[in-house]
Structures are given as C-alpha cells and as structure tokens.
Amino acid sequence: MAVKGVMTGMLGVYLTAAELTKRGFIVSPTSRSAKGADLLVTDQRCENAWSVQVKTNRKMAGFWLLGAHASEIQSDSHIYIFVNLRGEARPEYYVVPSKFVASNIQVDGRKTGSVWYGFHKKLATKYLEGWSIFGSPNEPVPDNDEEGTKAPGPE
Numbered sequence: 001m002a003v004k005g006v007m008t009g010m011l012g013v014y015l016t017a018a019e020l021t022k023r024g025f026i027v028s029p030t031s032r033s034a035k036g037a038d039l040l041v042t043d044q045r046c047e048n049a050w051s052v053q054v055k056t057n058r059k060m061a062g063f064w065l066l067g068a069h070a071s072e073i074q075s076d077s078h079i080y081i082f083v084n085l086r087g088e089a090r091p092e093y094y095v096v097p098s099k100f101v102a103s104n105i106q107v108d109g110r111k112t113g114s115v116w117y118g119f120h121k122k123l124a125t126k127y128l129e130g131w132s133i134f135g136s137p138n139e140p141v142p143d144n145d146e147e148g149t150k151a152p153g154p155e
Contacts, residue, residue: 004058012056012083013038015091020052024137036073043137049077050134053098055119056083060092066105066117074102079133082124094121095130 017027017039026042037051053073055064064082078098083091096119104123108116 008056008058013054016054016081051078052081054081058085060084063118063120066119068117070117071102071105074098093129094124094127095133096124096127
C-alpha cells in the first residue's frame with residue numbers, strides 16, 4: 001500500500017477513535033498488524049465490548065475496498081465504520097454491523113485476474129451516523145434486532 005493510502009487509513013482510524021471517545025466510550029487502537037480490528041471499544045462499565053474495523057476513503061466515494069476475509073469476520077460485537085473524508089468538513093461515518101457487511105460484499109473480477117472486494121455506499125445509507133449501535137457508554141446495550149444491529153430504547 002502506498003504511503004498516502006497508509007496515512008489515509010491511519011487518519012480514519014484516529015478520527016473514528018476520537019468520535020467514539022467524544023461520545024463517552026473507552027477506545028484503544030490495536031496493532032496495525034491485527035487482522036480485522038483497528039479499534040477495541042468498551043463502555044464505561046466495561047460490560048460491553050466491540051471490535052471495530054475502519055475503512056477510509058480520502059475523497060468522497062461510492063464504495064470502500066475490503067479484504068478477501070471480510071465475509072468470514074462477522075459477529076454481533078464486530079462493527080465496520082466506513083469513513084469518507086471531506087477535506088476540512090466533518091467526515092461521513094457509516095456505522096455498519098459486520099453481519100450486514102459480510103452478506104453484502106460485492107466481488108468484482110478484473111480481466112487482469114485480480115479480484116476486488118467492496119462494500120457500496122448505497123447499502124450503507126441507513127447506517128449514516130449510526131452510532132446508536134453501541135448504545136449508551138453508561139448503560140447496558142439493548143437486545144439485537146433482526147438485522148444484528150443494536151437498537152436503542154425500550155422494546
């Protein structure tokens with residue numbers, strides 16, 4: 001990966017960590033060599049924990065590239081946060097359950113023999129600013145709904 005790509009990825013991870021911290025969560029970046037998780041997140045009581053994979057585009061884009069293993073890493077506690085940087089403006093954050101990502105990966109074979117794995121923005125629109133998946137940093141997370149997302153509020 002080019003230096004510019006590494007820097008874009010790092011920027012997305014740290015902006016996401018700052019956003020979660022601002023919302024009251026305890027956040028720790030993982031080793032850059034950790035497969036599938038860029039951040040580890042917990043609530044204030046350490047009762048709920050999540051692994052977070054951040055995918056970042058330097059400019060507004062209609063998709064994010066994924067690794068070939070993205071369909072294998074899925075659980076209620078694993079979340080993707082897709083980030084579109086927008087210069088000096090606040091980034092777009094799409095907070096998406098890993099089970100939804102895994103079932104909606106787009107695979108594109110190229111004439112050169114390479115294969116691209118991606119997740120399209122049109123599928124993520126309902127998850128724009130979807131921070132409620134983490135619940136409150138001071139209260140237990142509500143039960144899952146049918147798509148594997150954490151829904152706020154009473155049943």
